[in-house]
Amino acid sequence: MTDSNSIGKRDSLLAMISEEQRNRGFVSEDSIVSLAQTLGISVGEVYGVTTFYAFLSVKPQGKHIVWACKSVPCHLKRSEMVASWIGSQLEITPGQTTPDGRFTFELVNCIGACDRAPAMLIDDVVFGDLTQASVAEILKSFD
Ligand code: FES
Numbered sequence: 001m002t003d004s005n006s007i008g009k010r011d012s013l014l015a016m017i018s019e020e021q022r023n024r025g026f027v028s029e030d031s032i033v034s035l036a037q038t039l040g041i042s043v044g045e046v047y048g049v050t051t052f053y054a055f056l057s058v059k060p061q062g063k064h065i066v067w068a069c070k071s072v073p074c075h076l077k078r079s080e081m082v083a084s085w086i087g088s089q090l091e092i093t094p095g096q097t098t099p100d101g102r103f104t105f106e107l108v109n110c111i112g113a114c115d116r117a118p119a120m121l122i123d124d125v126v127f128g129d130l131t132q133a134s135v136a137e138i139l140k141s142f143d
Helices: 004-024 029-039 043-052 072-076 079-090 132-140
Strands: 064-069 103-108 120-122 125-127
Touching: 004 029, 004 043, 029 043, 064 079, 072 079, 079 103, 079 132, 120 132
Parallel strands: 064 103
Antiparallel strands: 064 120, 120 125
């Protein structure tokens, strides 16, 4: 049974993890342990929440994060090609960061731009109706 105290802790946990992600760009092991101690919950619970959400990371991220959509509407518009173009352009695979730290590349479920499939998100900007040329141009526009 879930009591209101544990619900409150979980709400606080997500807010605190999100703040850590915003401030440092990722949630470190030390932060996970510290948050667990602060809230009086297990390290496993903090780690579980941190790794559950695609927009949270337990490892350092690049200056820009490229999220390529992998959900069905984009898949039907050949999103695997978008992922391939991004990977070729940045010379990394999903889950990796470029050696210069400029980009982290991730695959993600629907970003709410299905009407513009295939789509990707860079930081908080959505790009749709992607082609090989537009992907290259968009990535070059980020310093
Ligand atoms: S399925 Fe790709 S943006 Fe919705």
